[in-house]
Amino acid sequence: MADERLGELKEKTRYEAAEVEARVFAGWMEEGYFHPAAEGTAGENFSVAIPPPNVTGALHMGHALNGSMQDALVRMNRMRGRNTLWTLGTDHAGIATQAVVEKELRAEGKSRHELGREAFVERVWAWKEEYGSRIVEQYKRLGASCDYKRERFTLDEGYVRAVYRVFKRLYDKGYIYRDNYMVNWDPGSHSAISDLEVENREVKDTLYSIDYPVEGSERVLTVATVRPETMLADTAVAVNPDDERYADLVGQHCVLPLVGRRLPIVADEHVDPEFGTGALKITPGHDPTDFEIGRKHGLEEIGVIGPDGRMAEGAGERFAGMTAAEAQEAVVAALRAEGRLRAEEPYVHSVPFSHRSGERIEPLISLQWFCRMDELARPAIEVVERDEVRIAPPQWKRVYLEWMREIRPWCISRQLWWGHRIPVWYCDPCEETIVAEQPPERCGACGGELRQEEDVLDTWFSSAIWPFATLGWPDETPELRAFYPTSFLTTAREILFLWVARMIMTGIEFAGDVPFRDVYVHSVIQARDGRRMSKSLGTGIDPLEEIDRHGADALRFGLLAMSSTQDVRFSDAKVQQGADLANKLWNASRLILLNVGDAPEEVRPERVEDRWILSRLEATIASVTANLEQYDFAHAVGEAYAFFWSELCDWYLEIAKPRLYEREDEVSAVLLRVLERVLALLHPVMPFVTEEIWSYHPARQGHLAVHPFPQADESLRDLEAEAQMQAGIELTRRLRAWRDLVEAPAAMVLAARAEGTAPQEFVGRLARVEFAEDGGDPVAAVGPVKILASDEIDAGAVSARLAARREELRAEVARAEGKLANEKFVARAPAEVVSEEREKLECYRAELEELSE
């Protein structure tokens, strides 16, 4: 290595992530490590498809966590020599992207309707070209080793072909159909949305009780509602069939106040006789429950609220044109005037809101495209039941299965312009419907002009086929052969149904195999105060700012360290711990690299400390690797940290320093080997700092990114060396503690005499104790070591210390004696537990006796 570089290393006493990361990343990209050839089979290769972020998105903490996990496993497998692909791309995100561009237009005083569909879509594409790569660049900042040359977009040309193929096949199988049905209408995005895009929120409303007179009678039926304006669309009143109060009324009619419509009184078991008066107004046009009751009883479906959220013609002249809120007030006022309003009381209940726009859902009946899911779900249930797709942690398996078993038809059409326009054409003259992957010229039946369906597909319809559509499906590409099925998926639970379940269904149906073998559901990182991180709450923490401040390695380490199977709060301390670790790696490496001598290739050291550190290293490699393979990232990084910081830096490096300064060959060989393996082990988690340090390592032949990942060498495990070193470390600790206790000055060397076998050399050096054959009188015993009298030691402190230790020992002896005196314990506890307890007791007694001299 050039002396110049070593000089640099000597100068830099701090690791500066900001100065290193971009350069190191560029180095990987130049070599093309992340762009594998499409060779081999999926069985031999390793592949992951990133959950495609929205093009409108910016990297948030969830992406950063998920990316850190995926990259750790992807890098580990790449280092193991597997042909590894991590597919990256973005989702066109229909509603979100359309909203962004519409907002831009509004700022210019324009609307999409003025532009027209074609020009608007062009405008969105222009937006995408300009801003769509932002999040991709942000993944690079994180260090994600994705194949940036194979970047995909859910609306790119090949992908659209795949989407249309899927639509056509599902249509031909009879799964996709068009129907007039109750949907969740989102007044914010002016589109229907699926059940999964709806969230329920607690809302304070008023519950109004309204009297509906029974026709030809003095009786009234009092019904309760939080939405009196929908009464204009009532077409029945329902009571429970077992409710004796109303048995005689079933089959008769009520008269709808304000409107005068005759409403049949029907019996339906859905009605809860306990609630209110036990009579329920039925509004099939604007309530999902009523809709189902209505279809069951063949009731008329009237719409009084339009897609614009205003009262429609059906509401009558008096109310048409009002907003629903205005109409509510007007209806209540009118009812009050007619004396029909019996009661109004505050009422808290949960109501649906659009997850996208945040507006209150308006349930209404409209003509939409649906996909039947039961047939698709069946095999997707079986593969999870049989663990062909393993979902971890295990409780999510059940959650998945329960949802899948009750799956309902999926509303797949959206009244948007940005997205996959549904590949359906209508011929108005002959009422023909044509579904095709390519736009047909003319109507096959009558030769007439065709009109394409206006609606686009739900964004999730296209992301459902992500793992294989990104690889070129429906063509039989080499990529598909090499990288499908993918190896695993890590995800947040919020998209388990929205995305994961649908990928499993489409994977089996279209690609002939499950899309991945393992699904790992990771924790959600909450804000520091325990609230959810969200832009609207202002609780978001920007991962890029964390990277600016502490480096990508620090953030990656921190996120993995704080990850868990349960939700956790974002921990600045863990990120700081990562930054400190990067710095410590840098400095420990400086110590080693600047001082090693010529190292022999083979290392079979004699000395106990060398055998010890090699043994501990191999044990660490084994357990870190096992934890990574089980998606237990927190324990993986915690163990790597503990080994490196405590065992390697705090003990071994201190013990080895004199030999290192002598440039001794054997210790050089041990240290270079340990460093190499530690860097490689940590590289999947902290790729930048490890790669940078590796560039100074004399054994370096190429990038660490493609260096073999360490495999634990069991032959180097040495339990005898571990036990000996443990004893030496323990003794050193006790001597240091004793020094502190008697307030011996830090620099002072204590005189001592060892009883029995002499302690290892490092004990005296690290505890600043000098052992002599003879000398003064012992003033205290620390284990097998007698501390000799000296002027600096405070005799009072010593005797206080001895007294305290005797107390501790007496308590321990009493505890152990008590336990062993318990006949049941001795009789029923396992033999080794009992004998351990006896051994402890003997040790305590011996020490106590020694101190009592």
Next chain:
RNA sequence: GGGCGCGUAGCUCAGUGGGAGAGCGCUCGCCUCACACGCGAGAGGUCGCUGGUUCGAACCCAGCCGCGCCCACCA
């Protein structure tokens, strides 16, 4: 309404049947020739509450209290 999970040191979290752990914070001592983003030594916990099972419970069981999330058509 159903389901899942959580309550352990001041804070954030590990630990899931045999003597309470980590990181941060705190106290004391160290600029010891890799690192003060450091080194050494400490203090700090009736493991939410109450019962039960067991020779033995933070850990298993039951109930209660508090908190969170998911699913669900009680107006």
